[in-house]
Amino acid sequence: MLRRHRRTTAALGAVLLVPALAACGGADDSGDAGDSASEASSSAAPAAGGKLDEVSFTGEVGEGITGEWSSAIETPEKTVVTTLVEGDGEKVAEGDTVSTYLWIGNGTSQEQVFSDYDNGAPESIPNNPGQVDAVFAALFEGQTYGSRVAAVTSASEVLGDGENQLGIDPTDSLVVVADLVEKAAVAPTPTDDKAHDVSPDEQPSVVEKGGTVTGLDFTGIEEPALDTPVQRVVLKEGTGAALKASDTVTVNYLGSTYDADAPFDESYSKGQPLNSPLNGLIPGWTTGLTGVKVGSRVLLQIPPALGYGAQGSGDAIPGNATLWFVIDVVKAE
Incomplete structure (x- = not known):
């Protein structure tokens, strides 16, 4: 995904x-x-x-x-x-x-x-x-x-x-x-290409069950404009090396669209973290995770232009969908 x-x-x-x-x-x-x-x-x-x-x-x-x-x-x-x-x-x-x-x-x-x-x-x-x-x-x-x-x-x-x-x-x-x-329709261009560190109050809260991430709660959170650049909340800062765009990362993650009933994808329940070159994933991940330390948990808000664009992906991600990801950075190499 x-x-x-x-x-x-x-x-x-x-x-x-x-x-x-x-x-x-x-x-x-x-x-x-x-x-x-x-x-x-x-x-x-x-x-x-x-x-x-x-x-x-x-x-x-x-x-x-x-x-x-x-x-x-x-x-x-x-x-x-x-x-x-x-x-x-x-x-x-x-x-x-x-x-x-x-x-x-x-x-x-x-x-x-x-x-x-x-x-x-x-x-x-x-x-x-x-x-x-x-x-x-x-x-x-x-x-x-x-x-x-x-x-x-x-x-x-x-x-x-x-x-x-x-x-x-x-x-x-x-x-x-x-x-x-x-x-083809094209997603709006974000106002800039940087990751903006914001307050947790401006983002959905992470829902856990038995210590496992199961979803996001969007109560009180308004849907952002489609040209909003990447928003990032470091929920827990790790002590490892800072990620580079060229790194191969191992992460657990959960992804959701705005106010969705269920995540469109996640790895927590599968017991199998994602392992991939960071620059081989959607561009919003590279923007949002570069500089984040190994061991961190972050929440990213990614505009459609840096996700799946105006076309979306499958039935779960419509066109021009802003995406949210909870990401636990396990390691990098």
């Missing part, structure tokens, strides 16, 4: 494509993602005809897609973008977050390797320099909402030159189809 990527968050994360494809940045880790995206966008060769000769697609944009192969696809020297269906919506603009169903096929083995339609929900991909992968910069450029766009590229362009969890050879060709459904 707490992982950084949507659905979480994200089906693509499970098959390793997120780091190269979308929400976590560009195609390499050198900090030049914006440059590489620009280069790929400008070098992408458009194909005429509105179709791919080697694979055809059926299904309506936003409803489903099926690929039928007629032959293998030779790995191109540069990415080739084809508009398969031209949508009649507004133009995709820089700065938009694009609600996108992805379909990915191995053009060498003629196999589907991923589909958001199979996973039941679209991706929300930011069309921002430095945040969008080079292939997606090419897919989005000049397109309109409602379009189905295909990029024929090399696996190395999307997945890198090393081994990958999909077992795709970097020299294979890859077909990436993007159904550009709509401009």
Whole structure:
């Protein structure tokens, strides 16, 4: 529930494509993602005809897609973008977050390797320099909402030159189809990016039973504005080292939305603390826990932009939900 990527968050994360494809940045880790995206966008060769000769697609944009192969696809020297269906919506603009169903096929083995339609929900991909992968910069450029766009590229362009969890050879060709459904709603930006230490009186109280955290009591607490930055209460200060964003943390936690009847997730009753890199969890945790000492118990209030955004997560966390977490920091390494 707490992982950084949507659905979480994200089906693509499970098959390793997120780091190269979308929400976590560009195609390499050198900090030049914006440059590489620009280069790929400008070098992408458009194909005429509105179709791919080697694979055809059926299904309506936003409803489903099926690929039928007629032959293998030779790995191109540069990415080739084809508009398969031209949508009649507004133009995709820089700065938009694009609600996108992805379909990915191995053009060498003629196999589907991923589909958001199979996973039941679209991706929300930011069309921002430095945040969008080079292939997606090419897919989005000049397109309109409602379009189905295909990029024929090399696996190395999307997945890198090393081994990958999909077992795709970097020299294979890859077909990436993007159904550009709509401009996705975006959560309000917090007024700042800091954690604000506040009085316990301004936050819900922790409910315990037999010494175990079971919930939060919101009596007398008003629901905050959606742009309120992270609020933090150190309920008990530990004596260990201060957490760094790069640490792997072990914590017990309970999470709740405003005035909820029950938590949406917790670890206390499971007897199994969460162990994860701190910077691999939702951004509000990194903001709120950096600098907190091991052994502490803290209460965090996290705005939706640093949680699960305008999309929410599953049935328990609606879109644009402020989140509260009780967190016991067990250790860090």
